[in-house]
Amino acid sequence: MMVSIFNRILAIVAALAVLVGAVITIGVAIQAWPPDILIGWFEPQLQQAADAPGGTRVAIVALSAIAIVGMLALLLAEILPLREPVVHTLSITEKGSATIENDSLCLLAERTGETIHGVRDVRSVIRERQEGLKVHCTAHVALGSNLLEINPEMKTRIREAIQQLTGLTVFRVDVKFKYHPDKRGHVSVR
Numbered sequence: 001m002m003v004s005i006f007n008r009i010l011a012i013v014a015a016l017a018v019l020v021g022a023v024i025t026i027g028v029a030i031q032a033w034p035p036d037i038l039i040g041w042f043e044p045q046l047q048q049a050a051d052a053p054g055g056t057r058v059a060i061v062a063l064s065a066i067a068i069v070g071m072l073a074l075l076l077a078e079i080l081p082l083r084e085p086v087v088h089t090l091s092i093t094e095k096g097s098a099t100i101e102n103d104s105l106c107l108l109a110e111r112t113g114e115t116i117h118g119v120r121d122v123r124s125v126i127r128e129r130q131e132g133l134k135v136h137c138t139a140h141v142a143l144g145s146n147l148l149e150i151n152p153e154m155k156t157r158i159r160e161a162i163q164q165l166t167g168l169t170v171f172r173v174d175v176k177f178k179y180h181p182d183k184r185g186h187v188s189v190r
Helices: 002-029 043-051 054-079 104-111 147-166
Strands: 087-093 096-101 119-128 131-142 170-180
Touching: 002 043, 002 054, 087 104, 087 131, 096 104, 104 119, 104 147, 119 147, 131 147, 147 170
Parallel strands: 131 170
Antiparallel strands: 087 096, 119 131
């Protein structure tokens, strides 16, 4: 833990140093500031940036601007906290608690949906609402599959699997279907 904090602080300090250097370089290159702005530090390099011909000066400003954008992105990534995975609580007792990550619930919904005949692939997103879980699935089905049969079966199986295996309430299951092209080139309707 301590090494991680040290690494983050080191990355922030380095990014700030590069950011300040790039801003000073741009200021000197466009002749807004004198080359001796740092009182002796890097004065020869800044003097070269100030004395550079037009095309080279434009390149120096462009590279410095790219460095500024990159360092701002790095600072933003280091300062903002990482997104914590969404966790659902299954039970809490005096002996401890049981939780499940949202990714695991999505995997359960996807694999359950893929067991239905005609469904090739399922991707899901699960959000927790006040009423319970809201499951949104995108299912790729074989061309010619009967969506009127697949739709209620998929919704029921996903709802029951999540509720039976986790004890969590499923408020709603929405399914968006996409036909997956069949390699045979024709559709057989039953």
